[in-house]
Amino acid sequence: MKRGFVSLLAWCACIYSLSAYSAGSQCSDGQSCITANSWQLGVAVGIGGRSNPLVDGDTIPYVLLPDIAYYGETFYFDNLETGVQFFPSSNTSIDVFVVPNAEKANFSFWHSANILIPAATLSSNGLVDKAQQEPQRISVDDVSSRRWALDAGVRWQWHNRNHHVRLMLASDISSVYNGQHGALEYRYTTSPTQHLRIAVGTKLLYKGKGLSDYYYGIHADDKPASATVYTAAGGMQIGVDISALYRINNHWRWLARVGARRLHSGMTDSPLVEDNTVYTMFAGVAYRF
Amino acid sequence: MLRILLCAGLLITASATDAVEWEVQPGACLVSSDDEFCQADVEVQIEGITPLPCLRVNEKPAGCFTSNRMILPLKITRDTRFTLLSAEGEKLDSFLLPYQIIEQRPRRRRVRLPWSVFE
Numbered sequence: 001m002k003r004g005f006v007s008l009l010a011w012c013a014c015i016y017s018l019s020a021y022s023a024g025s026q027c028s029d030g031q032s033c034i035t036a037n038s039w040q041l042g043v044a045v046g047i048g049g050r051s052n053p054l055v056d057g058d059t060i061p062y063v064l065l066p067d068i069a070y071y072g073e074t075f076y077f078d079n080l081e082t083g084v085q086f087f088p089s090s091n092t093s094i095d096v097f098v099v100p101n102a103e104k105a106n107f108s109f110w111h112s113a114n115i116l117i118p119a120a121t122l123s124s125n126g127l128v129d130k131a132q133q134e135p136q137r138i139s140v141d142d143v144s145s146r147r148w149a150l151d152a153g154v155r156w157q158w159h160n161r162n163h164h165v166r167l168m169l170a171s172d173i174s175s176v177y178n179g180q181h182g183a184l185e186y187r188y189t190t191s192p193t194q195h196l197r198i199a200v201g202t203k204l205l206y207k208g209k210g211l212s213d214y215y216y217g218i219h220a221d222d223k224p225a226s227a228t229v230y231t232a233a234g235g236m237q238i239g240v241d242i243s244a245l246y247r248i249n250n251h252w253r254w255l256a257r258v259g260a261r262r263l264h265s266g267m268t269d270s271p272l273v274e275d276n277t278v279y280t281m282f283a284g285v286a287y288r289f
Numbered sequence: 290m291l292r293i294l295l296c297a298g299l300l301i302t303a304s305a306t307d308a309v310e311w312e313v314q315p316g317a318c319l320v321s322s323d324d325e326f327c328q329a330d331v332e333v334q335i336e337g338i339t340p341l342p343c344l345r346v347n348e349k350p351a352g353c354f355t356s357n358r359m360i361l362p363l364k365i366t367r368d369t370r371f372t373l374l375s376a377e378g379e380k381l382d383s384f385l386l387p388y389q390i391i392e393q394r395p396r397r398r399r400v401r402l403p404w405s406v407f408e
Contacts (some may be wrong), residue, residue: 032399044404065404071397078399079406088397095400250324286404
Protein backbone atom coordinates (compact mmCIF):
# COMPACT_ATOMS: atom_id res chain seq x y z
CA MET A 1 0.00 0.00 0.00
CA LYS A 2 2.79 2.38 0.99
CA ARG A 3 4.77 1.45 -2.10
CA GLY A 4 1.71 2.10 -4.30
CA PHE A 5 1.20 5.51 -2.72
CA VAL A 6 4.86 6.44 -3.30
CA SER A 7 4.59 5.27 -6.93
CA LEU A 8 1.49 7.41 -7.43
CA LEU A 9 3.27 10.44 -5.95
CA ALA A 10 6.27 9.86 -8.21
CA TRP A 11 4.00 9.56 -11.23
CA CYS A 12 2.18 12.76 -10.34
CA ALA A 13 5.50 14.56 -9.82
CA CYS A 14 6.68 13.35 -13.20
CA ILE A 15 3.47 14.49 -14.89
CA TYR A 16 3.66 17.86 -13.10
CA SER A 17 7.28 18.44 -14.11
CA LEU A 18 6.51 17.58 -17.73
CA SER A 19 3.56 19.96 -17.63
CA ALA A 20 5.57 22.73 -16.05
CA TYR A 21 8.34 22.23 -18.59
CA SER A 22 6.00 22.63 -21.50
CA ALA A 23 3.48 25.04 -20.05
CA GLY A 24 2.32 27.78 -22.37
CA SER A 25 2.40 25.67 -25.53
CA GLN A 26 -0.52 26.74 -27.71
CA CYS A 27 -2.47 24.72 -30.19
CA SER A 28 -1.37 25.56 -33.73
CA ASP A 29 -3.42 25.44 -36.89
CA GLY A 30 -1.76 22.20 -37.95
CA GLN A 31 -3.59 20.42 -35.15
CA SER A 32 -7.25 19.98 -34.31
CA CYS A 33 -7.73 23.21 -32.41
CA ILE A 34 -10.76 24.91 -30.94
CA THR A 35 -11.10 28.28 -29.26
CA ALA A 36 -11.96 28.00 -25.58
CA ASN A 37 -15.59 28.69 -24.67
CA SER A 38 -16.85 27.96 -28.15
CA TRP A 39 -18.66 25.36 -30.19
CA GLN A 40 -17.34 23.56 -33.22
CA LEU A 41 -20.07 22.05 -35.38
CA GLY A 42 -19.63 20.18 -38.61
CA VAL A 43 -21.00 17.48 -40.79
CA ALA A 44 -19.26 15.20 -43.27
CA VAL A 45 -20.99 13.47 -46.15
CA GLY A 46 -19.36 10.65 -48.02
CA ILE A 47 -19.02 6.94 -48.35
CA GLY A 48 -17.54 4.45 -45.95
CA GLY A 49 -18.21 2.24 -43.02
CA ARG A 50 -16.87 0.05 -40.27
CA SER A 51 -16.84 -3.68 -40.81
CA ASN A 52 -18.73 -5.73 -38.27
CA PRO A 53 -16.88 -8.84 -37.07
CA LEU A 54 -20.04 -10.53 -35.79
CA VAL A 55 -21.69 -13.46 -37.57
CA ASP A 56 -24.46 -11.89 -39.70
CA GLY A 57 -23.37 -8.48 -38.56
CA ASP A 58 -23.49 -6.01 -41.42
CA THR A 59 -21.03 -3.21 -41.99
CA ILE A 60 -21.91 -0.11 -40.02
CA PRO A 61 -22.38 2.56 -42.69
CA TYR A 62 -20.61 5.91 -42.51
CA VAL A 63 -22.54 8.22 -44.79
CA LEU A 64 -23.27 11.22 -42.62
CA LEU A 65 -20.77 11.97 -39.86
CA PRO A 66 -21.64 14.74 -37.43
CA ASP A 67 -18.94 16.57 -35.53
CA ILE A 68 -20.06 18.28 -32.35
CA ALA A 69 -17.68 19.76 -29.83
CA TYR A 70 -17.81 22.36 -27.09
CA TYR A 71 -14.74 23.35 -25.11
CA GLY A 72 -14.73 25.65 -22.10
CA GLU A 73 -11.67 26.61 -20.07
CA THR A 74 -11.23 23.06 -18.79
CA PHE A 75 -14.60 21.38 -19.46
CA TYR A 76 -15.22 19.76 -22.82
CA PHE A 77 -17.82 17.85 -24.80
CA ASP A 78 -16.41 16.19 -27.89
CA ASN A 79 -18.40 13.73 -29.97
CA LEU A 80 -20.26 12.09 -27.06
CA GLU A 81 -17.28 12.30 -24.70
CA THR A 82 -17.70 14.67 -21.76
CA GLY A 83 -14.85 15.53 -19.47
CA VAL A 84 -12.54 17.90 -17.70
CA GLN A 85 -9.03 18.52 -18.97
CA PHE A 86 -6.23 19.53 -16.65
CA PHE A 87 -3.34 21.62 -18.08
CA PRO A 88 -5.33 22.21 -21.31
CA SER A 89 -2.82 24.65 -22.81
CA SER A 90 0.19 22.56 -21.96
CA ASN A 91 1.96 19.92 -24.02
CA THR A 92 0.96 17.45 -21.35
CA SER A 93 -2.63 17.19 -20.26
CA ILE A 94 -4.78 14.87 -18.20
CA ASP A 95 -8.42 14.25 -19.05
CA VAL A 96 -11.06 12.77 -16.77
CA PHE A 97 -14.09 11.81 -18.81
CA VAL A 98 -17.25 9.78 -19.31
CA VAL A 99 -18.19 8.32 -22.70
CA PRO A 100 -20.55 5.67 -24.06
CA ASN A 101 -18.77 2.41 -24.82
CA ALA A 102 -18.71 1.71 -28.57
CA GLU A 103 -18.84 -2.12 -28.44
CA LYS A 104 -22.62 -2.12 -28.43
CA ALA A 105 -22.61 -0.60 -31.93
CA ASN A 106 -21.78 -4.02 -33.41
CA PHE A 107 -25.09 -5.30 -32.07
CA SER A 108 -27.20 -2.28 -32.95
CA PHE A 109 -27.25 -1.91 -36.69
CA TRP A 110 -29.29 -3.91 -39.11
CA HIS A 111 -27.92 -7.18 -40.38
CA SER A 112 -28.62 -9.67 -43.14
CA ALA A 113 -30.06 -12.56 -41.13
CA ASN A 114 -33.44 -12.27 -42.84
CA ILE A 115 -31.85 -12.81 -46.24
CA LEU A 116 -28.94 -15.11 -45.65
CA ILE A 117 -29.08 -18.45 -43.89
CA PRO A 118 -27.32 -18.13 -40.56
CA ALA A 119 -24.23 -20.29 -40.22
CA ALA A 120 -25.58 -21.78 -36.98
CA THR A 121 -28.56 -23.16 -38.92
CA LEU A 122 -26.29 -24.85 -41.42
CA SER A 123 -24.55 -26.80 -38.69
CA SER A 124 -27.86 -28.14 -37.40
CA ASN A 125 -29.19 -29.18 -40.81
CA GLY A 126 -27.34 -32.40 -41.33
CA LEU A 127 -23.95 -31.00 -42.28
CA VAL A 128 -22.49 -32.64 -39.23
CA ASP A 129 -19.11 -33.52 -40.66
CA LYS A 130 -18.51 -30.00 -41.92
CA ALA A 131 -19.75 -28.51 -38.68
CA GLN A 132 -17.35 -30.65 -36.73
CA GLN A 133 -14.44 -29.54 -38.88
CA GLU A 134 -15.27 -25.86 -38.68
CA PRO A 135 -15.67 -23.80 -35.57
CA GLN A 136 -19.31 -23.38 -34.61
CA ARG A 137 -20.80 -19.99 -35.40
CA ILE A 138 -23.76 -18.32 -33.74
CA SER A 139 -25.59 -15.48 -35.40
CA VAL A 140 -25.94 -12.17 -33.63
CA ASP A 141 -29.68 -12.68 -34.20
CA ASP A 142 -29.68 -15.74 -31.99
CA VAL A 143 -28.32 -14.17 -28.83
CA SER A 144 -29.90 -11.82 -26.36
CA SER A 145 -29.49 -8.09 -26.81
CA ARG A 146 -26.42 -6.38 -25.39
CA ARG A 147 -26.84 -3.07 -23.57
CA TRP A 148 -25.08 0.26 -23.99
CA ALA A 149 -22.52 0.93 -21.28
CA LEU A 150 -21.16 4.19 -19.93
CA ASP A 151 -17.44 4.35 -19.19
CA ALA A 152 -15.49 6.70 -16.96
CA GLY A 153 -11.82 7.08 -17.61
CA VAL A 154 -8.62 9.01 -17.30
CA ARG A 155 -6.31 9.90 -20.17
CA TRP A 156 -2.78 11.24 -20.22
CA GLN A 157 -1.70 13.04 -23.37
CA TRP A 158 1.62 14.38 -24.55
CA HIS A 159 2.14 16.55 -27.61
CA ASN A 160 5.42 17.60 -29.14
CA ARG A 161 5.28 19.22 -32.57
CA ASN A 162 4.17 16.37 -34.86
CA HIS A 163 4.08 13.69 -32.19
CA HIS A 164 1.15 12.80 -30.00
CA VAL A 165 1.07 10.06 -27.36
CA ARG A 166 -2.02 9.07 -25.36
CA LEU A 167 -2.53 6.61 -22.56
CA MET A 168 -6.13 5.90 -21.51
CA LEU A 169 -7.76 3.70 -18.91
CA ALA A 170 -11.54 3.40 -18.59
CA SER A 171 -13.97 1.44 -16.50
CA ASP A 172 -17.69 0.68 -16.77
CA ILE A 173 -19.68 2.84 -14.37
CA SER A 174 -23.09 1.66 -15.58
CA SER A 175 -22.83 -1.88 -14.19
CA VAL A 176 -23.34 -3.33 -17.66
CA TYR A 177 -20.16 -5.26 -18.29
CA ASN A 178 -18.33 -4.54 -15.04
CA GLY A 179 -14.88 -4.36 -16.53
CA GLN A 180 -12.10 -2.18 -17.84
CA HIS A 181 -10.34 -1.33 -21.07
CA GLY A 182 -7.42 0.85 -22.03
CA ALA A 183 -5.38 2.15 -24.94
CA LEU A 184 -1.88 3.37 -25.68
CA GLU A 185 -1.78 5.45 -28.87
CA TYR A 186 0.87 7.19 -30.92
CA ARG A 187 0.03 9.57 -33.75
CA TYR A 188 2.30 11.40 -36.17
CA THR A 189 0.84 14.40 -37.95
CA THR A 190 2.43 16.23 -40.84
CA SER A 191 1.35 19.05 -43.16
CA PRO A 192 3.05 18.67 -46.56
CA THR A 193 1.26 21.80 -47.75
CA GLN A 194 -0.48 24.65 -45.99
CA HIS A 195 -3.91 23.11 -46.51
CA LEU A 196 -3.19 19.39 -46.26
CA ARG A 197 -2.81 17.50 -42.99
CA ILE A 198 -1.96 13.81 -42.83
CA ALA A 199 -1.95 11.77 -39.65
CA VAL A 200 -0.73 8.24 -39.12
CA GLY A 201 -1.62 6.50 -35.90
CA THR A 202 -1.05 3.21 -34.20
CA LYS A 203 -2.60 1.96 -31.01
CA LEU A 204 -2.41 -0.91 -28.60
CA LEU A 205 -5.74 -1.64 -26.95
CA TYR A 206 -6.50 -3.62 -23.84
CA LYS A 207 -9.96 -5.18 -23.62
CA GLY A 208 -10.60 -6.60 -20.18
CA LYS A 209 -12.30 -9.90 -19.48
CA GLY A 210 -15.48 -8.24 -18.22
CA LEU A 211 -15.97 -6.27 -21.44
CA SER A 212 -14.95 -9.13 -23.75
CA ASP A 213 -17.17 -11.65 -22.02
CA TYR A 214 -20.28 -9.46 -21.73
CA TYR A 215 -20.32 -8.53 -25.42
CA TYR A 216 -18.72 -11.58 -27.05
CA GLY A 217 -19.29 -14.43 -24.63
CA ILE A 218 -22.19 -16.90 -25.02
CA HIS A 219 -24.16 -17.31 -21.83
CA ALA A 220 -27.17 -19.25 -20.66
CA ASP A 221 -29.47 -16.25 -21.18
CA ASP A 222 -28.44 -16.13 -24.84
CA LYS A 223 -30.38 -19.41 -25.28
CA PRO A 224 -27.99 -20.71 -27.96
CA ALA A 225 -29.31 -23.36 -30.34
CA SER A 226 -26.74 -25.81 -29.10
CA ALA A 227 -25.44 -26.19 -25.61
CA THR A 228 -22.56 -23.90 -26.44
CA VAL A 229 -21.41 -21.61 -23.70
CA TYR A 230 -18.38 -19.45 -24.32
CA THR A 231 -16.48 -17.32 -21.85
CA ALA A 232 -14.46 -14.63 -23.63
CA ALA A 233 -11.07 -13.79 -22.19
CA GLY A 234 -9.53 -10.34 -22.17
CA GLY A 235 -6.56 -9.48 -24.32
CA MET A 236 -4.61 -7.00 -26.38
CA GLN A 237 -5.57 -5.64 -29.78
CA ILE A 238 -3.49 -3.62 -32.20
CA GLY A 239 -4.75 -0.97 -34.61
CA VAL A 240 -3.41 1.35 -37.28
CA ASP A 241 -5.04 4.22 -39.13
CA ILE A 242 -4.20 6.95 -41.55
CA SER A 243 -6.24 10.06 -42.18
CA ALA A 244 -5.98 13.03 -44.52
CA LEU A 245 -7.75 16.34 -44.31
CA TYR A 246 -7.52 18.93 -47.06
CA ARG A 247 -8.80 22.37 -46.17
CA ILE A 248 -10.52 23.88 -49.19
CA ASN A 249 -11.54 27.06 -47.38
CA ASN A 250 -12.78 28.10 -43.95
CA HIS A 251 -15.86 25.91 -44.22
CA TRP A 252 -15.16 23.03 -46.60
CA ARG A 253 -12.69 20.19 -46.30
CA TRP A 254 -11.94 16.93 -48.02
CA LEU A 255 -11.73 14.12 -45.51
CA ALA A 256 -10.43 10.57 -45.88
CA ARG A 257 -9.66 7.95 -43.27
CA VAL A 258 -8.78 4.25 -43.30
CA GLY A 259 -8.00 2.04 -40.36
CA ALA A 260 -7.72 -1.54 -39.24
CA ARG A 261 -7.85 -3.19 -35.82
CA ARG A 262 -6.80 -6.77 -35.13
CA LEU A 263 -9.02 -8.38 -32.50
CA HIS A 264 -7.70 -10.47 -29.63
CA SER A 265 -8.18 -14.23 -29.47
CA GLY A 266 -10.70 -13.99 -26.64
CA MET A 267 -12.97 -12.27 -29.14
CA THR A 268 -12.10 -14.13 -32.33
CA ASP A 269 -12.57 -17.51 -30.64
CA SER A 270 -16.14 -16.55 -29.80
CA PRO A 271 -18.83 -18.32 -31.87
CA LEU A 272 -20.36 -14.87 -32.33
CA VAL A 273 -17.31 -13.52 -34.16
CA GLU A 274 -16.29 -14.53 -37.68
CA ASP A 275 -13.71 -11.88 -38.60
CA ASN A 276 -10.48 -11.22 -36.80
CA THR A 277 -10.00 -7.67 -38.09
CA VAL A 278 -12.23 -4.62 -38.06
CA TYR A 279 -11.75 -2.22 -40.96
CA THR A 280 -12.79 1.41 -41.02
CA MET A 281 -12.97 3.62 -44.10
CA PHE A 282 -14.46 6.98 -44.93
CA ALA A 283 -13.98 9.43 -47.79
CA GLY A 284 -16.05 12.50 -48.33
CA VAL A 285 -16.46 16.18 -47.98
CA ALA A 286 -16.90 17.93 -44.65
CA TYR A 287 -18.52 21.25 -43.82
CA ARG A 288 -17.57 23.24 -40.73
CA PHE A 289 -20.27 25.68 -39.60
CA MET B 290 -15.97 40.70 -41.72
CA LEU B 291 -14.28 43.95 -40.91
CA ARG B 292 -12.24 43.88 -37.79
CA ILE B 293 -9.66 45.86 -35.90
CA LEU B 294 -7.25 48.12 -37.67
CA LEU B 295 -4.45 49.27 -35.41
CA CYS B 296 -4.27 53.02 -35.53
CA ALA B 297 -0.77 53.40 -34.24
CA GLY B 298 1.15 54.55 -37.27
CA LEU B 299 4.79 53.78 -37.78
CA LEU B 300 7.41 56.34 -38.69
CA ILE B 301 9.70 54.75 -41.20
CA THR B 302 13.19 56.11 -41.59
CA ALA B 303 15.39 54.81 -44.34
CA SER B 304 18.83 53.57 -43.51
CA ALA B 305 20.20 54.14 -46.98
CA THR B 306 22.43 57.02 -48.03
CA ASP B 307 19.47 59.27 -48.68
CA ALA B 308 17.34 59.73 -45.60
CA VAL B 309 13.66 59.08 -46.44
CA GLU B 310 11.02 59.94 -43.96
CA TRP B 311 7.52 58.63 -44.47
CA GLU B 312 4.65 57.32 -42.43
CA VAL B 313 1.98 54.69 -43.00
CA GLN B 314 -1.15 54.83 -40.91
CA PRO B 315 -2.48 52.56 -39.58
CA GLY B 316 0.57 50.37 -39.19
CA ALA B 317 -1.02 46.93 -38.75
CA CYS B 318 -4.18 44.97 -39.46
CA LEU B 319 -5.30 42.92 -36.48
CA VAL B 320 -8.07 40.33 -36.83
CA SER B 321 -9.35 37.57 -34.61
CA SER B 322 -9.60 34.85 -37.26
CA ASP B 323 -8.31 34.22 -40.74
CA ASP B 324 -11.68 34.79 -42.40
CA GLU B 325 -11.66 38.42 -41.33
CA PHE B 326 -10.02 41.41 -42.99
CA CYS B 327 -9.42 45.11 -42.55
CA GLN B 328 -11.16 47.69 -44.74
CA ALA B 329 -9.57 51.08 -44.24
CA ASP B 330 -8.31 54.27 -45.79
CA VAL B 331 -4.58 53.89 -45.36
CA GLU B 332 -2.77 57.22 -45.19
CA VAL B 333 0.77 57.48 -46.48
CA GLN B 334 2.65 60.68 -45.64
CA ILE B 335 6.06 61.71 -46.91
CA GLU B 336 8.41 64.40 -45.69
CA GLY B 337 10.92 66.34 -47.73
CA ILE B 338 11.19 64.01 -50.69
CA THR B 339 11.69 65.79 -53.99
CA PRO B 340 10.78 65.20 -56.65
CA LEU B 341 7.59 63.63 -55.36
CA PRO B 342 7.86 59.83 -55.38
CA CYS B 343 5.51 57.03 -56.47
CA LEU B 344 4.09 54.17 -54.48
CA ARG B 345 3.59 50.47 -55.10
CA VAL B 346 1.36 48.30 -52.94
CA ASN B 347 2.14 44.59 -53.04
CA GLU B 348 4.28 45.20 -56.14
CA LYS B 349 1.40 46.88 -57.97
CA PRO B 350 1.49 50.61 -58.88
CA ALA B 351 -0.69 52.69 -56.57
CA GLY B 352 0.05 56.08 -58.13
CA CYS B 353 2.43 58.94 -57.58
CA PHE B 354 2.27 61.60 -54.91
CA THR B 355 0.90 65.01 -55.93
CA SER B 356 1.30 66.33 -52.41
CA ASN B 357 2.94 64.95 -49.29
CA ARG B 358 -0.13 62.85 -48.47
CA MET B 359 -1.90 59.97 -50.23
CA ILE B 360 -5.03 58.14 -49.12
CA LEU B 361 -5.51 54.56 -50.28
CA PRO B 362 -8.80 52.69 -49.65
CA LEU B 363 -7.58 49.13 -49.09
CA LYS B 364 -9.01 45.77 -48.19
CA ILE B 365 -6.24 44.04 -46.28
CA THR B 366 -6.41 40.27 -46.25
CA ARG B 367 -2.69 39.51 -45.91
CA ASP B 368 0.62 41.18 -45.18
CA THR B 369 0.76 44.28 -47.37
CA ARG B 370 4.02 45.78 -48.56
CA PHE B 371 4.27 49.51 -49.40
CA THR B 372 7.24 50.42 -51.59
CA LEU B 373 8.31 53.99 -52.17
CA LEU B 374 9.93 54.65 -55.55
CA SER B 375 11.71 57.71 -56.84
CA ALA B 376 10.45 59.43 -59.98
CA GLU B 377 13.12 57.44 -61.84
CA GLY B 378 11.74 54.18 -60.48
CA GLU B 379 14.51 53.59 -57.96
CA LYS B 380 13.43 51.96 -54.72
CA LEU B 381 13.70 54.38 -51.84
CA ASP B 382 12.25 52.30 -49.03
CA SER B 383 9.56 49.79 -48.18
CA PHE B 384 7.29 49.05 -45.28
CA LEU B 385 5.40 45.87 -44.45
CA LEU B 386 1.97 46.39 -42.93
CA PRO B 387 1.40 43.10 -41.11
CA TYR B 388 -1.86 41.14 -41.19
CA GLN B 389 -2.01 39.55 -37.75
CA ILE B 390 -4.47 37.09 -36.26
CA ILE B 391 -4.83 37.68 -32.56
CA GLU B 392 -6.60 35.37 -30.21
CA GLN B 393 -8.63 36.87 -27.42
CA ARG B 394 -9.33 33.42 -26.01
CA PRO B 395 -6.89 30.53 -25.67
CA ARG B 396 -6.92 27.77 -28.24
CA ARG B 397 -7.21 24.17 -27.07
CA ARG B 398 -6.41 20.90 -28.69
CA ARG B 399 -9.41 18.72 -29.26
CA VAL B 400 -9.38 15.48 -27.32
CA ARG B 401 -10.96 13.44 -30.11
CA LEU B 402 -10.39 13.54 -33.82
CA PRO B 403 -13.02 15.60 -35.63
CA TRP B 404 -15.74 13.47 -37.22
CA SER B 405 -14.88 10.49 -35.00
CA VAL B 406 -18.26 10.19 -33.29
CA PHE B 407 -18.67 6.54 -34.23
CA GLU B 408 -15.12 5.46 -33.44
